[in-house]
Amino acid sequence: MxxxxxxxxxxxxxxxxxxxxxxxxxxxxxxxxxxxxxxxxxxxxxxxxxxxxxAAPVQIEKTEVKPAVQEVPAPEAPKVVENAENLHKITSPMVGTFYQSPSPDADVYVKPGSKVSDETVVCIVEAMKLFNEIEAEVEGEIVEILVKDGQLVEYGQPLFLVKPL
Incomplete structure (x- = not known):
């Protein structure tokens, strides 16, 4: 050898x-x-x-691995709306994705304080690549938007609170 x-x-x-x-x-x-x-x-x-x-002995360095800590902001406390029972809820007619504007670079349809009529488009719910315009169905003023842009919504889930006129 x-x-x-x-x-x-x-x-x-x-x-x-x-x-x-x-x-x-x-x-x-x-x-x-x-x-x-x-x-x-x-x-x-x-x-x-x-x-x-x-052969020289192999030196193994022991390093301490610390888990990564990710700070998560505390969830926002729900806003308290006075006389919530007098407010009209605009709900989602289907399961889908909620969008506040017709395109990412366009202005939102409505925001808190916006006046709406029964035929005013307030948002879009996208389901299976179909974009469905959701109308207010009540005349009044938008008090609160209950979901975030791009959020998945369920059938019957409240989207907006409207103070009827």
Missing amino acids: KVQEIRELIKLVDQSNIEEFVFESEGSKVKMKKNTGVTYSVVKDVQEEAPKVE
Whole structure:
């Protein structure tokens, strides 16, 4: 066995998960063990004089992994509207995505304080790639918008509170 072959064996054993390796061939015996201070030794007669190869111990640095902390803002407290029982709720007629404007760069249809008639479009609910305009169905003033732009809404979910005139 030649020194180059032994070096290749050392590399293979070092890269593998095995802890001990013994190789015998034609009267030569090579025995390798992995420890914290790894020592490779060649026993018996080899074609060339094989020096004892010692590897430096592997230093493993222990690093402390801290979980990433993400600050989450506290949920906004629901706004208290006086005489909420006197307000009309505009609800979603379907399941879909709520949009306050006809396109991302356009102005919103309505905002708190906007005056609406029964045919005023107040938002769009998109369902299955169909954009459905939602009308106020009551004459009055928008008091509060209950959902955020781009939020998924359910059938019957209140979208707006309107103070009827």
